[in-house]
Amino acid sequence: MSVETKIEALRETLRHHEYLYYVEDAPEVEDADYDALMNELKALEAAHPELVTTDSPTQRVGGRPKEGFAKVAHSRPMLSLDNAYNETELRAWSDRVHAALREGETVEFVCELKLDGLSLALHYGPGTDGSSLLQRGLTRGDGTTGEDVTTNVRTIRSVPLSISAAKLKKAGIPQAFEVRGEVVMPQKAFQKMNEEALAAGLPVKANPRNAAAGTIRTLEPNIVAQRRLDFYAYFLLQNGEMLLTGQQETLDALKAAGFRVNLHGASVKSIEEVLAFIAGAETQRDTLGYEIDGVVIKVNSTAQQARLGFTGKAPRWAIAYKFPARAGLTQLKDVGFQVGRTGKLTPVARLAPVFIGGTTVSNATLHNADEILRLGVKIGDWVQVERGGDVIPKIVKVDENHPRGTQEIVFPTHCPVCGEPVVREEGEVDWRCVNASCPARLREELRHFASRGVMNIEGLGDALVAQLLGQAEIEPEEGAEEETVAAPVKREALVHSVADLYTLTMDQLLTLERIGQKSAQTLLEEIEKSRRNPLWRVLLGLGIRHVGERTAQLLAEEFASRGQDYEAMQALMDASEEELQRVNEIGPIVAAAIHEFFRGEKNRQLVERLHELGFSFTAEKRQKTSQLEGMTFVLTGTLPTLKREDAKTMIESAGGKVSGSVSKKTTYVVAGEEAGSKLDKANELGVKVIDEAGLLQMLG
The missing domain is CATH 3.30.470.30 (DNA ligase/mRNA capping enzyme)
Incomplete structure (x- = not known):
């Protein structure tokens, strides 16, 4: 038997045993016998390096990535589930x-x-x-x-x-x-x-x-x-x-x-x-x-x-x-308050440790003052705690079979971090610190801004953010909805707003603990790259209340038609609530939040500074026409050439609306092959039915 043949035979034998052990959980040989075969293959490959292949069982552990993990687009989105x-x-x-x-x-x-x-x-x-x-x-x-x-x-x-x-x-x-x-x-x-x-x-x-x-x-x-x-x-x-x-x-x-x-x-x-x-x-x-x-x-x-x-x-x-959340019974020992990036104060219950679903829980969220009132909970009460989604602990009820606590839970009148007064706006359940310079708010703003789904600044983690702010690193509180910082200042802060990230230098970063030349250079490159992020990511990064990914994208598409790059951003900042409500899917509450945000002088100054620091604010303009203005369409079945999302985009770009259900207000039902109950409903209501060709003809 040639060396090449022997090597390949050993590989096949090892692959067979790996499959039985790691996939079928049904090993045929003892570990020592498997190790002997692996060592024999390693020796042969060492003697004949020209015969080593990437799929050999000896090659499972390679060197570390040279520059961290590269970003690669998926062949199709990896979606979550409802x-x-x-x-x-x-x-x-x-x-x-x-x-x-x-x-x-x-x-x-x-x-x-x-x-x-x-x-x-x-x-x-x-x-x-x-x-x-x-x-x-x-x-x-x-x-x-x-x-x-x-x-x-x-x-x-x-x-x-x-x-x-x-x-x-x-x-x-x-x-x-x-x-x-x-x-x-x-x-x-x-x-x-x-x-x-x-x-x-x-x-x-x-x-x-x-x-x-x-x-x-x-x-x-x-x-x-x-x-x-x-x-x-x-x-x-x-x-x-x-x-x-x-x-x-x-x-x-x-x-x-x-x-x-x-x-x-x-x-x-x-x-x-x-x-x-x-x-x-x-x-x-x-x-x-x-x-x-x-x-x-x-x-x-x-x-x-x-x-x-x-x-x-x-x-x-x-x-x-x-599955239903796993629950446990324990005593509420105390309540602390944490401040998030929007200034929201979140009460966090300090519990006698209890083991729930594989994890020891010692903190749980109480959400807000209204939730405390609804539960009727006091310090000293015995409470039932659940891990919502088996992750975030929360108190769900007071156990009446134990002696009741006597100490009321009182919300602070001043921020526990910066000491400024807290307010509760009319119609809202949350108390907030309105000090825009509050260290707790700034830390959470930076974490949010740099996170993967927002500006995607790789390497700007919690420990580094804490150092940039001149604060000691604190472990996130278990059960907190929005983490906080209540730490003493260790050194002079290098960052006072998200814009300051873009003025950091190599010399400044090298003064921080546990950061070397290479990691500092990598971070600076990540920060530089983030300047080129599209407008919708910047909007998401600003942390405007009620503005998530979808809303940010809709705003960017809409206002890209009002001007190029920074002009689009300026048009958005100057938009009235009525203008904002005309944007697809944006209602009065969201419009009011956006308008209120950009009325703040500090927020406008932040955007202007980002522009001065080289942000592009690019947005893909949605080409809109008006030939379908005022019409409502319902799509059903499989269309010959168009995917349903593509057809929806084309209709909306032409001024029309797409609904998920047929009613008397529906203008047209666009039916493809194997159209189902929506087609029957259209016929029943006398709604006009067209095919893909008819839709394309209407679109010109």
């Missing part, structure tokens, strides 16, 4: 699914456990002899763009580095494809990691999900390899589209190709069977060896999925049923 918390909400979703399809059409559902981890996208490409090789692994990121964590993904033993031509053929998968799934940290690995952290005097992780997320973004692959992460596959794509005809067929193909697929799933034909599966899954929850927080239900047919489509953030053909 949630259902009870049977009523789940049945309502099922009714919507059936109503959107043809009347009487059969719908099959696939139920899968909702793993409590983080999403990954794995890209495979052609290898030799008809095989496929792992080329790239991406985190979810902001859903549109992820981080390239391939080096760390290669250390996950349940992720195949290569898939043979025989397995691809058996699974019916081409050489180039994409797999999406969930990375989880098993409970045993989580427990071991925290035990080691305690022994070393280091902080422990709150839960396995946080531990998995932190691990996959560690810059040291050797550390990732030591923490046994698992990958469970559930989607199979090619060029951003579903590859096979059904979700169950997809899971079967993934398993045949050698991926780990969660076996606790089922295909069912009714919502009653879905509910039965959920009940069974909840009873198994503590026996699985990994965390789950619910069940994901998907329409099986990919053709039906395509017809159901998506909302702005989630597919209409899938939903996550969330």
